[in-house]
Amino acid sequence: NDVKKLLFLGSTCIYPREAPQPMPEDCLLTSPLEYTNEPYAIAKIAGIKMCESYNLQYGTNYIAVMPTNLYGPNDNFNLETSHVLPAMIRKVHLGKCLSDGIYPGKVELWGTGKPLREFLWSEEMADASVYVMEKVDFADLRPATGDIRNTHINIGTGKELSICEVASLIREKVGFTGEIVFDSSKPDGTMRKLTDVTKLHALGWHHTIEIDEGVERLYSWYLEN
Secondary structure, three states, X not given: OOOOEXXXXXXXXXOEOOOOOOEOHHHOOOOOEOHHHHHHHHHHHHHHHHHHHHHHHHOOEEEEEEEOEEEOOOOOOOOOOOOHHHHHHHHHHHHHHXXXXXXXXEEEEEOOOOOEEOEEXXXXXXXXXXXXXXXXXXXXXXXXXXXXXXXXXXXXXXXOEEHHHHHHHHHHHHOOOOEEEEEOOOOOOOXXXXXXXXXXXXXXXXXXXXXXXXXXXXXXXXXXX
């Protein structure tokens, strides 16, 4: 269809299980993936390589970006299928509802609480995507050597906090005074996956919404919707 410019959305799960932290773009395919992410990661890597190959063979302007964990308006709060931050908000909110009634409030979360995670407000991801489409071309991403590999861009904050710290922050914003306990018999997942956002910053985009403001905004959205 003669598409001249395209934005391909990947995920930070493309990086190896034992990737250096923070994870730079050039660590892609340097060692094995996290097994539980493997099918999804391979599909995303195939898309990145498609973009690289089209740019090389046909002179297209296809750019791949790798967002970190996203959260924000219209998030999924279903406890069976949601990601960590909205799931924790709902659990802590329900704990508060119980503690305001006749039951003692107690919230149980999976794992040890030790894994570190990075979170980006979803509307900022949208802003970064528009910025890349308007301001960045594939030619801007190729190093002086002309190497076409690893020209994708990490999109994140470059900041992380533990699941335990996230739980404490949510507890404060929700106003829950009960107990939060961690079930260490449940899996933690990858212990750390922080994006290196050096390339993103050099291209001129920075996040502005920090996690404490984001959690407050998301909880307000949850209550209203």
